[in-house]
Structure formats: structure tokens, C-alpha cells
Amino acid sequence: MSKAYNIAVLPGDGIGQEVVPEAVRVLKAIADIYGHSFQFEEMLVGGAAIDAYGTPLRDEDLEKCKQADAVLFGANGGPKWDNPKAEVRPEQALLWLRKGLELFANLRPVKVTDSMLDASPLKPELVKGVDLVVVRELTGGIYFGQPSKRWEENGQRHAVDTLYYSEEEIRRVVRTACDIAMSRRKKVTSVDKANVLSSSRLWREVATEVAQEYPEIEMEHILVDAMTMHIMRAPKSFDVIVTENMFGDILTDEAAMLTGSIGLLPSASLGARVKENGIRPGLYEPIHGSAPDIAGKGIANPTATILSAALMLRYSFGLENEASSIEQAVSKALSEGKATADIVRDGKALSTREMTDVIINYIYENSKSTTGV
Numbered sequence: 001m002s003k004a005y006n007i008a009v010l011p012g013d014g015i016g017q018e019v020v021p022e023a024v025r026v027l028k029a030i031a032d033i034y035g036h037s038f039q040f041e042e043m044l045v046g047g048a049a050i051d052a053y054g055t056p057l058r059d060e061d062l063e064k065c066k067q068a069d070a071v072l073f074g075a076n077g078g079p080k081w082d083n084p085k086a087e088v089r090p091e092q093a094l095l096w097l098r099k100g101l102e103l104f105a106n107l108r109p110v111k112v113t114d115s116m117l118d119a120s121p122l123k124p125e126l127v128k129g130v131d132l133v134v135v136r137e138l139t140g141g142i143y144f145g146q147p148s149k150r151w152e153e154n155g156q157r158h159a160v161d162t163l164y165y166s167e168e169e170i171r172r173v174v175r176t177a178c179d180i181a182m183s184r185r186k187k188v189t190s191v192d193k194a195n196v197l198s199s200s201r202l203w204r205e206v207a208t209e210v211a212q213e214y215p216e217i218e219m220e221h222i223l224v225d226a227m228t229m230h231i232m233r234a235p236k237s238f239d240v241i242v243t244e245n246m247f248g249d250i251l252t253d254e255a256a257m258l259t260g261s262i263g264l265l266p267s268a269s270l271g272a273r274v275k276e277n278g279i280r281p282g283l284y285e286p287i288h289g290s291a292p293d294i295a296g297k298g299i300a301n302p303t304a305t306i307l308s309a310a311l312m313l314r315y316s317f318g319l320e321n322e323a324s325s326i327e328q329a330v331s332k333a334l335s336e337g338k339a340t341a342d343i344v345r346d347g348k349a350l351s352t353r354e355m356t357d358v359i360i361n362y363i364y365e366n367s368k369s370t371t372g373v
């Protein structure tokens with residue numbers, strides 16, 4: 001029997017407000033086809049919440065997200081709130097959510113299907129078949145370390161951020177990466193800056209210890225500066241990449257270019273909690289930001305957010321067939337040249353809504369031919 005699922009919906013700012021409603025439409029189609037009940041509760045976060053409430057995330061909304069079975073998030077930020085001295089910033093909403101929900105592992109799969117080969121600016125033979133997952137530590141590192149502040153002294157402006165990790169924070173995320181690798185090609189690349197940073201030397205030491213718990217796994221260590229090169233030079237040589245918060249943030253925007261657009265990369269953020277009903281709550285979001293340069297035009301690529309909804313079905317709800325049906329529909333749309341402006345090569349660029357319509361149509365078509373529902 002189908003369960004009911006409570007999904008907190010947080011579009012946020014800029015194109016977040018355009019792509020999240022499209023992913024919700026896809027989830028409604030899935031509910032219709034498979035007979036699930038998805039209850040959506042929408043909340044303001046980021047700049048929209050600063051404007052409405054004076055804070056990027058209200059305590060009561062964080063509490064609702066904690067109670068939800070999953071959170072679907074768009075993006076935060078934009079020029080309107082870009083004041084270097086501001087005490088509240090839209091992006092804090094996302095940091096508070098990740099920390100508050102204890103979601104320490106951010107999974108960013110990068111899979112180049114044949115249907116994406118036209119979109120990638122790289123040579124097809126280089127990217128064809130790329131299938132890697134970046135496991136980014138999400139609740140520690142330089143985005144959270146204290147002190148993080150600015151001050152003035154002797155007529156000079158100063159600022160400091162702190163890169164701190166405990167061994168347990170490193171151990172749990174490296175274990176997550178190894179667990180994922182066990183069901184894949186059993187290779188883990190740990191990325192750090194151990195030639196300079198103490199926190200990275202601890203990272204490498206703990207990662208090496210964790211690898212000993214997984215004798216079947218081959219673990220390699222690569223310095224982050226060289227990694228930016230290797231990921232473009234030989235992307236197919238990677239299976240699971242595990243790294244600290246900021247390195248993972250940067251490497252995955254770079255890795256987006258293997259597929260051709262940042263508008264194609266989804267993410268799932270998970271922690272250790274599993275609810276009594278078997279649901280593993282998570283936060284699902286595209287890896288991109290609020291894209292102020294295209295916001296309000298109806299041209300943003302909704303695919304990353306739609307694929308994030310698929311990850312929600314897979315990781316939080318265990319609905320594998322439903323997740324796959326979304327992924328297959330996306331793949332079919334791309335292979336038939338259906339594309340938004342960021343990836344279109346020949347032919348007409350579809351709007352955000354038109355792209356979603358195509359994906360939804362393929363989901364319905366596929367359900368008739370494969371499941372008979």
C-alpha cells in the first residue's frame with residue numbers, strides 16, 4: 001500500500017522560484033501515476049524570508065523541515081541582498097538547514113548520458129560514459145568554523161574564517177563514501193590539501209584509517225589543485241570522490257561542465273537519521289544557485305531540480321521505479337534534442353515550463369508502456 005509523504009518545499013530566490021514549482025509538477029505526476037500521496041508545504045527562505053520576516057530562515061520553519069519526510073530546495077541569494085557588511089545573508093538559510101537537519105553528506109552524482117554529449121563543451125570521447133559521485137562533507141569545514149568575522153584595526157579591514165574538522169566528522173563522511181563505492185566500482189578518491197593544511201593532514205590520516213575497514217576498496221589521495229585538472233583530463237578514472245565542504249562545492253561546479261550545464265546536476269543531502277516509518281529524511285536541491293542573470297525570464301533549466309526530486313524518491317522514500325522513470329524521461333528528452341537555452345545546440349530552446357512538460361509527457365508515456373499503471 002502506498003504511504004503518504006510530507007515534503008517541505010523551499011523555492012528560495014531567483015530561479016529557485018521557477019525551477020522548484022516544475023519539480024513539484026513532476027512529483028504530482030508521479031503521485032498520479034503510482035498512487036502515492038505527496039503533501040507539499042511551501043515556506044519562504046533566503047532573501048524572500050529576509051524581506052518578509054527579517055531572517056533567512058525562521059525557527060518555526062526549520063522545525064517544520066525537521067518534521068518533514070524530505071525537503072525540496074531551490075536556491076538562495078541575489079544582488080538585492082549582497083551587502084558585504086550585512087549581518088543576515090540569504091545563503092545562511094541553506095547553511096542553517098544543512099546543520100539543523102544534521103545532513104553531513106552531500107551526494108552530487110555526475111553522470112554523462114549519451115544524450116548529453118552534444119551539450120558538453122568537452123570532447124565526446126573524453127566525457128562519454130562518465131559516471132562519478134562526489135560526496136561532499138556538508139556540515140563542517142570553513143563554511144561553519146568559528147571564528148568567522150571581520151573587524152577594523154589600525155585603519156585596516158581584517159577578516160577571518162576557520163577551517164576546522166574533528167576526526168568523527170571526517171570518519172562518518174568517508175564511511176558514507178566507502179559504502180556508496182561498495183555498490184559501485186569500489187574506488188574512492190579522497191581530495192585534500194594535505195601539503196599545506198593541518199585539517200587536510202587529519203583528513204588524509206582518518207580517510208586512510210577508514211579505508212582499512214573496507215579491504216575491497218582502492219583508495220587514492222589527490223591534492224585539490226591537481227584534482228581540478230584531473231577531473232577535466234580523465235573524468236572516467238573516478239568513481240566516488242570524497243572531500244571537505246568547500247573543495248566539494250568548487251569541484252562539483254567544475255564537474256558540471258562534463259555534462260554541459262550546471263542546470264543538469266542534482267544533489268541529495270543525507271544524515272544518519274531514519275524515521276520510525278523507514279523514511280530517511282533528506283534535503284534535495286540542484287547544485288546551482290539563484291542565477292540572477294537569467295531569473296524572471298522563464299528560461300532556467302529545471303532538470304537539476306527535477307533530478308533532485310528523483311533522488312528524493314530513491315534515497316528518502318525508497319521508490320526506485322518512480323525515481324528511474326523520472327531519470328529515463330529526462331534522458332529521453334535530452335536525446336531527442338529537447339533543451340533549454342543553456343544546452344540547446346540546434347533547434348528551438350524550450351522554456352522552463354515547456355522542458356518540464358516534455359519530461360512529464362515522457363513519464364506518462366513510459367508508465368503506460370512499462371508498468372501498465
Ligand SMILES: NC(=O)C1=CN([C@@H]2O[C@H](COP(=O)(O)OP(=O)(O)OC[C@H]3O[C@@H](n4cnc5c(N)ncnc54)[C@H](O)[C@@H]3O)[C@@H](O)[C@H]2O)C=CC1
Pocket residue numbers: 015019074075076077078079091094262263264285287288289290291292293294299300301302304342
Ligand atoms: N544553493 C544555493 O542556494 C546557492 C546559491 N548561490 C547564490 O546564487 C547567486 C548567484 O551565484 P552564481 O555564482 O552566479 O552561481 P549560479 O549557480 O547561480 O549561476 C552560475 C551561472 O550558471 C547559470 N545557471 C545556473 N543555474 C542554471 C539553470 N538551472 N539553468 C540555466 N543556467 C543556469 C547562471 O545563469 C549563471 O550564468 C549568489 O547570490 C550566490 O550566493 C550560489 C550557489 C549555490
Ligand SMILES: CC(C)CC(=O)C(=O)O
Pocket residue numbers: 091094095249287288
Ligand atoms: C551555501 C551555498 C551558497 C554554498 C554553495 O554554493 C553550494 O552549496 O553549492
Ligand SMILES: [Mg+2]
Pocket residue numbers: 249250253287
Ligand atoms: Mg556551490
